[in-house]
Amino acid sequence: xxxKKVVTKPETKLSFIDLFAGIGGFHxxxxxxxxxxxxxxxxxxxxxxxxxxxxxxxxxxxxxxxxEGNYKYFNEDITKADVEKIPDFDILCGGFPCQPxxxxxxxxxxxxxxxxxxxxxxxxxxxxxxxxxxxxxxxxENVKGLKNHMKGETLKVLLRILREDLKYEVQTMVxxxxxxxxxxxxxxxxxxxxxxxxxxxxxxxFKFPLGLDSNKKSIFEKEKLDQCIKTKVSDIFEPxxxxxPKYTISDRLWxxxxxxxxxxxxxxxxxxxxxxxxxxxxxxxxxxxYWKDGSEILIDQxxxxxNPRKLTPVEAGRLQGYRIIGNGWQNKxxxxxxxxxxxxxxxxxxxxxxxxxxxxxxxxxxxxxKALAREIKKQLLEA
Numbered sequence: 001x002x003x004k005k006v007v008t009k010p011e012t013k014l015s016f017i018d019l020f021a022g023i024g025g026f027h028x029x030x031x032x033x034x035x036x037x038x039x040x041x042x043x044x045x046x047x048x049x050x051x052x053x054x055x056x057x058x059x060x061x062x063x064x065x066x067x068e069g070n071y072k073y074f075n076e077d078i079t080k081a082d083v084e085k086i087p088d089f090d091i092l093c094g095g096f097p098c099q100p101x102x103x104x105x106x107x108x109x110x111x112x113x114x115x116x117x118x119x120x121x122x123x124x125x126x127x128x129x130x131x132x133x134x135x136x137x138x139x140x141e142n143v144k145g146l147k148n149h150m151k152g153e154t155l156k157v158l159l160r161i162l163r164e165d166l167k168y169e170v171q172t173m174v175x176x177x178x179x180x181x182x183x184x185x186x187x188x189x190x191x192x193x194x195x196x197x198x199x200x201x202x203x204x205x206f207k208f209p210l211g212l213d214s215n216k217k218s219i220f221e222k223e224k225l226d227q228c229i230k231t232k233v234s235d236i237f238e239p240x241x242x243x244x245p246k247y248t249i250s251d252r253l254w255x256x257x258x259x260x261x262x263x264x265x266x267x268x269x270x271x272x273x274x275x276x277x278x279x280x281x282x283x284x285x286x287x288x289x290y291w292k293d294g295s296e297i298l299i300d301q302x303x304x305x306x307n308p309r310k311l312t313p314v315e316a317g318r319l320q321g322y323r324i325i326g327n328g329w330q331n332k333x334x335x336x337x338x339x340x341x342x343x344x345x346x347x348x349x350x351x352x353x354x355x356x357x358x359x360x361x362x363x364x365x366x367x368x369x370k371a372l373a374r375e376i377k378k379q380l381l382e383a
Contacts, residue, residue: 019094026093029369038087041075083127095141138193168193169203177365179211183231183282209371234278236318237330291357313356321366322347
């Protein structure tokens with residue numbers, strides 16, 4: 001474990017709020033461009049523990065409490081947040097849940113989103129607009145499937161609310177973490193929105209980074225993605241001699257995985273599990289259910305005459321781009337790569353392995369958000 005220390009940073013004019021914050025993938029990313037978090041909201045009690053333990057050293061004011069012992073700016077239930085008490089901010093970040101709109105199409109402005117958590121995002125923004133403090137930029141994240149959710153109606157209503165009711169320029173793009181220096185095939189849909197009244201950039205002019213090249217520079221053309229940072233699954237491995245035998249799955253579980261794979265293959269329903277070795281370029285998407293059986297990402301140990309193993313919690317976190325020291329790295333040079341060098345905040349696991357898997361499976365891929373944060377600052381906030 002790295003030694004806990006207080007990190008200081010220069011004063012900054014950029015501020016952001018972190019909604020549906022999880023364990024702070026947006027927080028660490030916007031901190032990397034010099035922005036300050038002035039409000040965060042997360043309901044899961046264990047994620048809140050991880051969040052506070054990892055960010056109170058850089059943003060202690062965020063975790064201040066009032067005279068009654070309640071957090072002033074670290075909200076638990078976004079549906080009960082007093083929007084009047086949320087500080088003014090430049091950027092709103094949020095990976096909001098994918099939910100249907102029960103009255104979609106009635107065109108009652110952002111009221112069409114009532115009953116969904118997106119309504120709470122819109123309500124916060126609208127409150128600031130009414131006060132003449134309209135946020136300059138919104139960065140929203142969701143699963144790729146949102147594009148086709150409810151036959152596209154959900155996305156249609158979201159875009160209408162953002163463009164017509166809240167008056168933002170909006171661009172969307174599906175980005176894959178495997179092009180940003182982490183060995184994971186993880187696609188997510190991103191919304192970059194900005195107020196043209198404050199930012200003189202027209203819709204369609206923002207260029208999404210589609211990946212990072214070997215010099216950590218943004219790649220903007222799909223045709224150049226073959227120049228992205230080269231990765232291997234073993235980039236995230238802890239030294240093999242430090243891996244606890246408990247991560248090797250049992251004979252019973254391994255046999256069950258294989259039977260299920262054969263059965264599903266015969267029924268045309270999928271493959272049941274996915275196995276990778278250290279030389280593979282990337283692995284499958286890690287999910288919040290990974291703690292159950294690890295079936296989506298099993299590491300081959302045939303050379304050691306062993307059943308496959310699950311990723312350790314440390315490796316699961318590294319797969320999302322967090323800098324976690326753990327027991328070190330199997331490939332020592334990886335300790336100084338883009339995600340793990342000392343320029344990155346160290347993330348400390350302070351919950352049980354089960355909760356850690358759950359949290360990392362729900363997280364955003366940090367290098368993707370960092371790349372977006374850099375481009376938002378460069379193309380929009382400094383425009």
